[in-house]
Amino acid sequence: MASKQTRYEALVNALHADIYRYAFWLVHDQHIAEDLVQETFLRAWRALDSLKDEKAAKSWLITILRRENARRFERKQLDMSEYDEPTIVDKVSHSSEQQLEDHWLRDKIAQLEPEYREPLVLQVLGGFSGEEIADMLGLNKNTVMTRLFRARNQLRDAVNKDEAERGRSHG
Amino acid sequence: MDELELRRRLLADPNSDEQDLLDAIKEESHNQKLSDELKALDTRIANALDVNVPDNLANKLILKQSLHSHQQTKRRSKWHMAIAASVALVVGLGVSLVNLSPAHTNIVDYSIAHYHHEEGDFPKHAQAQISLASVNDKLGDLNVQFANAIGNLISIDDCYYDGMDSMHLVFEGKYDNITLFIIPKNEHLSFTEQFSEANIHGITKQYKNADVIIMGDKREQLNEWQQKVDSNIEFSI
Numbered sequence: 001m002a003s004k005q006t007r008y009e010a011l012v013n014a015l016h017a018d019i020y021r022y023a024f025w026l027v028h029d030q031h032i033a034e035d036l037v038q039e040t041f042l043r044a045w046r047a048l049d050s051l052k053d054e055k056a057a058k059s060w061l062i063t064i065l066r067r068e069n070a071r072r073f074e075r076k077q078l079d080m081s082e083y084d085e086p087t088i089v090d091k092v093s094h095s096s097e098q099q100l101e102d103h104w105l106r107d108k109i110a111q112l113e114p115e116y117r118e119p120l121v122l123q124v125l126g127g128f129s130g131e132e133i134a135d136m137l138g139l140n141k142n143t144v145m146t147r148l149f150r151a152r153n154q155l156r157d158a159v160n161k162d163e164a165e166r167g168r169s170h171g
Numbered sequence: 172m173d174e175l176e177l178r179r180r181l182l183a184d185p186n187s188d189e190q191d192l193l194d195a196i197k198e199e200s201h202n203q204k205l206s207d208e209l210k211a212l213d214t215r216i217a218n219a220l221d222v223n224v225p226d227n228l229a230n231k232l233i234l235k236q237s238l239h240s241h242q243q244t245k246r247r248s249k250w251h252m253a254i255a256a257s258v259a260l261v262v263g264l265g266v267s268l269v270n271l272s273p274a275h276t277n278i279v280d281y282s283i284a285h286y287h288h289e290e291g292d293f294p295k296h297a298q299a300q301i302s303l304a305s306v307n308d309k310l311g312d313l314n315v316q317f318a319n320a321i322g323n324l325i326s327i328d329d330c331y332y333d334g335m336d337s338m339h340l341v342f343e344g345k346y347d348n349i350t351l352f353i354i355p356k357n358e359h360l361s362f363t364e365q366f367s368e369a370n371i372h373g374i375t376k377q378y379k380n381a382d383v384i385i386m387g388d389k390r391e392q393l394n395e396w397q398q399k400v401d402s403n404i405e406f407s408i
Contacts (some may be wrong), residue, residue: 006249008233008236012228012236016224016228016229016232017224017228019222020224020225020228021220021224024217025220030225034228037228037232038232038235041235041236042235042236042239045240053217056316101215101220102215102219102221105215105218105339106219106220106222109220118294121220123184124213124216124217124220125217125221130184130308145179145183146183148182148183148184149182152182152183152209152212152216153182153218155212156208156209157359158214160213
């Protein structure tokens with residue numbers, strides 16, 4: 001059996017990027033996201049012995065991260081429920097059209113209600129099934145599927161509207 | 172599958188591999204179109220979600236963990252030191268308490284305990300003549316002295332009689348040693364004039380500046396010793 005240190009490093013290397021991105025979409029701030037990931041992995045280190053199934057590592061870390069984030073809210077007593085002005089910081093100075101589109105869509109995703117955005121991030125970024133997301137968020141599967149539907153529906157509407165507007169301005 | 176359900180399910184999960192959904196997509200070209208459109212949207216969503224991860228995050232996480240473990244070890248050793256110090260302190264205090272503070276409430280218990288503790292430590296007979304001057308010199312701390320020698324002295328030494336600076340004198344007796352404690356006036360020990368145990372007995376007397384306890388074998392005439400003390404003891408204050 002691998003030493004705890006080896007297991008930990010493997011976990012970090014395999015999952016830190018996914019966990020960071022998930023954190024970013026949870027809090028919309030690079031620095032807070034990074035702090036949150038640090039806290040999450042530190043807790044993961046302490047509790048590493050309780051992780052029996054390596055396949056469950058990602059959802060385990062996400063569960064820890066969500067709990068850490070909830071703690072952060074309790075600590076700071078911040079009302080972060082308003083996501084009107086998401087501070088999406090990204091390096092998009094001289095970038096391709098594709099990247100500009102990503103950036104535009106990123107804003108739209110950030111503007112989604114958190115309860116719609118979170119399952120979407122878990123599904124698209126995390127690759128989790130409806131059941132797994134339901135487990136992680138403590139919801140039933142139907143609720144999760146409804147929220148996923150609404151999240152995509154809103155994004156699709158936004159994309160279509162944008163394309164229509166651009167079509168008009170070009171034409 | 173009706174239009175509404177298909178739309179609902181595709182929007183909830185465009186990459187679903189549920190067979191009935193896949194079949195329904197194949198049936199109608201506009202379903203296929205919707206599926207393609209949503210898959211394309213998902214690719215865009217995936218790209219949009221794929222934000223840059225800070226450089227070296229993995230290394231930072233590993234570093235933070237090892238620093239944390241290191242600190243914990245340090246903290247643990249500090250903690251161990253603190254515990255060790257506390258234990259040492261408690262032991263030290265305990266020893267001091269045992270030695271220095273009253274552990275007994277009456278003169279009988281303590282005298283007997285002290286007697287037995289040093290039983291056999293003294294020879295039966297005086298080996299060297301201890302001068303009256305040196306005896307009185309020692310007794311000076313208690314402001315006590317003897318006008319004349321009251322017997323053949325085997326030993327005279329300072330002792331902590333229940334935490335008090337006292338004198339412990341051992342004389343030759345007829346059968347065994349006679350032990351004499353001269354202790355300062357105190358309030359915490361209750362006084363008993365006579366006491367005895369299996370083989371020993373003792374008498375006590377309260378003088379002006381000190382109390383005297385005389386102990387010895389049950390066959391010893393302690394009263395005689397008491398009288399000698401009475402007639403020779405002097406107090407400098």
